[in-house]
Amino acid sequence: MKQKLIFTNLVGEAIDTLVGELGNPQVVVVADTNTAQFVLPILRNDSKAVADARFISIKSGDANKNLDELQTVWRELSAMEATRSTIVINLGGGVVSDLGGFAAATFKRGMRCINVPTTLLAAVDAAVGGKTGINFNGLKNQLGSFYEPDAAIISTIFFNTLPEQQILSGYAEMLKHGLLENPDTLAKLLKYSPVYPVFDSAALMPLLEANVLVKANIVDKDLTESGLRKALNLGHTIGHAFEAYSYEQKSPIAHGYAVAWGLVTELVLSDILLGFPSETLHQFADYVNKNYGAYPITCDDYPALIAAMRQDKKNTNPSDINFTLLEAVGKPRIDVVVSDDKIKAALDIYRDLMHLA
Amino acid sequence: MKQKLIFTNLVGEAIDTLVGELGNPQVVVVADTNTAQFVLPILRNDSKAVADARFISIKSGDANKNLDELQTVWRELSAMEATRSTIVINLGGGVVSDLGGFAAATFKRGMRCINVPTTLLAAVDAAVGGKTGINFNGLKNQLGSFYEPDAAIISTIFFNTLPEQQILSGYAEMLKHGLLENPDTLAKLLKYSPVYPVFDSAALMPLLEANVLVKANIVDKDLTESGLRKALNLGHTIGHAFEAYSYEQKSPIAHGYAVAWGLVTELVLSDILLGFPSETLHQFADYVNKNYGAYPITCDDYPALIAAMRQDKKNTNPSDINFTLLEAVGKPRIDVVVSDDKIKAALDIYRDLMHLA
Numbered sequence: 001m002k003q004k005l006i007f008t009n010l011v012g013e014a015i016d017t018l019v020g021e022l023g024n025p026q027v028v029v030v031a032d033t034n035t036a037q038f039v040l041p042i043l044r045n046d047s048k049a050v051a052d053a054r055f056i057s058i059k060s061g062d063a064n065k066n067l068d069e070l071q072t073v074w075r076e077l078s079a080m081e082a083t084r085s086t087i088v089i090n091l092g093g094g095v096v097s098d099l100g101g102f103a104a105a106t107f108k109r110g111m112r113c114i115n116v117p118t119t120l121l122a123a124v125d126a127a128v129g130g131k132t133g134i135n136f137n138g139l140k141n142q143l144g145s146f147y148e149p150d151a152a153i154i155s156t157i158f159f160n161t162l163p164e165q166q167i168l169s170g171y172a173e174m175l176k177h178g179l180l181e182n183p184d185t186l187a188k189l190l191k192y193s194p195v196y197p198v199f200d201s202a203a204l205m206p207l208l209e210a211n212v213l214v215k216a217n218i219v220d221k222d223l224t225e226s227g228l229r230k231a232l233n234l235g236h237t238i239g240h241a242f243e244a245y246s247y248e249q250k251s252p253i254a255h256g257y258a259v260a261w262g263l264v265t266e267l268v269l270s271d272i273l274l275g276f277p278s279e280t281l282h283q284f285a286d287y288v289n290k291n292y293g294a295y296p297i298t299c300d301d302y303p304a305l306i307a308a309m310r311q312d313k314k315n316t317n318p319s320d321i322n323f324t325l326l327e328a329v330g331k332p333r334i335d336v337v338v339s340d341d342k343i344k345a346a347l348d349i350y351r352d353l354m355h356l357a
Numbered sequence: 358m359k360q361k362l363i364f365t366n367l368v369g370e371a372i373d374t375l376v377g378e379l380g381n382p383q384v385v386v387v388a389d390t391n392t393a394q395f396v397l398p399i400l401r402n403d404s405k406a407v408a409d410a411r412f413i414s415i416k417s418g419d420a421n422k423n424l425d426e427l428q429t430v431w432r433e434l435s436a437m438e439a440t441r442s443t444i445v446i447n448l449g450g451g452v453v454s455d456l457g458g459f460a461a462a463t464f465k466r467g468m469r470c471i472n473v474p475t476t477l478l479a480a481v482d483a484a485v486g487g488k489t490g491i492n493f494n495g496l497k498n499q500l501g502s503f504y505e506p507d508a509a510i511i512s513t514i515f516f517n518t519l520p521e522q523q524i525l526s527g528y529a530e531m532l533k534h535g536l537l538e539n540p541d542t543l544a545k546l547l548k549y550s551p552v553y554p555v556f557d558s559a560a561l562m563p564l565l566e567a568n569v570l571v572k573a574n575i576v577d578k579d580l581t582e583s584g585l586r587k588a589l590n591l592g593h594t595i596g597h598a599f600e601a602y603s604y605e606q607k608s609p610i611a612h613g614y615a616v617a618w619g620l621v622t623e624l625v626l627s628d629i630l631l632g633f634p635s636e637t638l639h640q641f642a643d644y645v646n647k648n649y650g651a652y653p654i655t656c657d658d659y660p661a662l663i664a665a666m667r668q669d670k671k672n673t674n675p676s677d678i679n680f681t682l683l684e685a686v687g688k689p690r691i692d693v694v695v696s697d698d699k700i701k702a703a704l705d706i707y708r709d710l711m712h713l714a
Contacts, residue, residue, distance in 0.1 A: 067428070071424070074493060074494075074499075074500060075494060078493065078494040078496065078499060079494075105502060106463070106500050106501060106502055107499070107500060108499065108500075108501075109488065109490060109498075109501045109502050109503055109581075110502065110503065110581065131466065133466060136431060136435065137431075137432060137435040137436075139435065141466075142431075142435060142464070142465065143431060143463050143464060143465075144463060144465075144466045145462060145463055145466055145467065145502055145504075146466055146467065147502075224466075224467065225466075
């Protein structure tokens with residue numbers, strides 16, 4: 001894999017080393033209005049490269065991951081006469097690395113790029129694997145490219161000030177990686193809680209390191225999502241439906257929570273269709289219930305949820321609903337088409353497992 | 358190399374075969390206002406895939422290779438619910454394949470793409486090798502990506518209606534490839550003339566086929582221009598300076614003509630600095646003089662020309678002027694820094710060879 005993964009809490013030092021290895025070219029930091037205010041001043045203290053760097057600010061929030069903000073970055077790169085050797089450091093959550101990464105991928109056909117994720121979700125997801133992009137025409141990630149950054153610097157120092165909900169949101173993606181990896185990795189993840197009794201970032205670090213490597217290994221084998229990488233969609237067909245439906249209902253839920261509940265329901269499907277072990281399913285459902293609570297649905301919600309699943313962009317045939325499921329922990333099967341009846345049965349069992357029924 | 362190269366004058370048939378091999382997905386043709394009028398109707402007759410395809414029109418001309426037109430293409434792809442499997446057929450010159458290719462590279466992180474060049478210049482240059490992009494902020498090809506199309510269909514049937522000047526413009530890039538390849542390829546090119554006595558497309562086809570493969574082989578070894586691909590800059594440092602200067606002087610010359618004269622002058626530099634054979638230089642200069650005439654410069658123009666060379670984006674150090682030169686035909690040397698005095702001497706000899714002095 002092209003991308004170097006550095007796990008450290010000495011972020012400033014790691015940046016200076018990397019910039020030195022790349023021959024000390026021009027450096028530009030892309031940050032959003034939040035990270036510019038709270039994180040950038042600290043890094044300016046700790047890193048000569050960041051202190052000397054140019055700075056481009058984008059508006060925070062997924063609603064601003066759009067062509068207007070991308071044009072701002074392109075224009076500023078052009079104004080500072082950035083070259084292919086210039087290093088773009090994306091300092092922020094997924095919005096920053098997606099948009100800043102896409103700018104780096106396309107300015108002069110590709111600049112150097114280092115991701116410094118400041119949220120747990122970005123550390124385990126957006127910052128690694130080279131998916132860059134923006135929303136366009138009302139659709140998420142409609143424009144973008146596969147472009148691996150030179151490096152990602154993964155640390156937990158930025159997480160201590162994150163709201164509990166954001167930590168849990170990121171941890172849901174870690175649980176997904178654990179399910180895709182092996183029983184041992186999953187067991188370690190289920191032993192830890194990011195919120196009970198309190199958030200312990202020191203204990204999180206080794207789990208995070210192993211977890212990022214799970215994703216990196218999958219991406220390494222299939223950068224452009226022609227096969228294996230689809231395994232990373234586990235939990236997301238139903239998760240996205242929960243998320244989309246919650247927006248329709250005007251009481252939005254966080255992405256990671258939707259994924260956690262989507263994972264439970266897709267493990268139910270895996271149990272019904274592929275013999276995924278019931279004991280592990282129950283253990284997983286209990287963990288999610290304890291940490292995330294439950295998304296309260298009734299059978300009246302089923303038709304709208306299934307309609308949302310049918311719109312998933314992963315479906316190749318518009319009438320089919322396509323899943324990544326598990327035969328066992330660490331044994332994904334991609335492109336499983338499931339009938340509406342089976343999905344309804346799984347939603348029934350989800351409600352049962354979450355004590356909603 | 359990922360890109361399939363098909364040399365045929367049965368273009369419609371070739372498109373249908375390719376589309377069939379790719380599983381007959383949705384097809385969209387991107388063309389400019391010229392090719393839409395003159396070429397598309399013919400292909401609609403000859404190809405079922407083109408007859409059934411959606412169609413996106415962009416404005417013709419390099420001035421329209423911009424973000425506005427790119428947004429048009431993105432929006433229409435979005436409106437027709439194009440997917441990663443959809444095939445974009447770029448039907449036109451370099452503007453169409455650059456812009457349509459960039460749209461294909463970035464819509465949903467990459468669609469399928471077939472280039473059908475309708476000019477000689479596009480056939481030997483833009484359509485092959487995966488450089489896509491648009492102009493931005495007043496600078497040429499400022500945004501783009503390296504994205505190899507699935508195929509290029511190279512034919513001469515569209516060239517018979519091209520103005521003589523456009524044929525010569527494309528042929529200059531062919532001469533460059535001949536210089537980079539070997540004495541035999543070059544000799545064949547110098548034996549043919551695209552205008553004396555008249556344009557003979559049947560005799561051009563075998564030359565064109567060999568020529569496209571020269572470029573394809575170089576690109577294959579170095580897609581992202583980290584080294585060897587820089588050889589393709591031969592003739593372009595001085596050529597671009599001639600071109601830029603002609604625009605400043607309000608009497609613009611065609612790109613290919615500028616390259617032809619740039620090649621002569623850079624062969625002079627190659628002769629002075631690297632011992633490139635004088636006999637070949639003289640033979641080449643005579644050929645260019647006979648077919649392209651001469652760009653009439655005097656020593657008063659030297660300072661402005663050298664200033665233009667200094668602004669070339671290929672220079673890594675802004676004070677240096679960087680060249681690709683030849684030790685002999687087929688023996689390029691990249692990243693040769695040349696002093697202003699040597700450049701002036703070469704311009705003197707260019708004027709002499711072209712009977713201007």
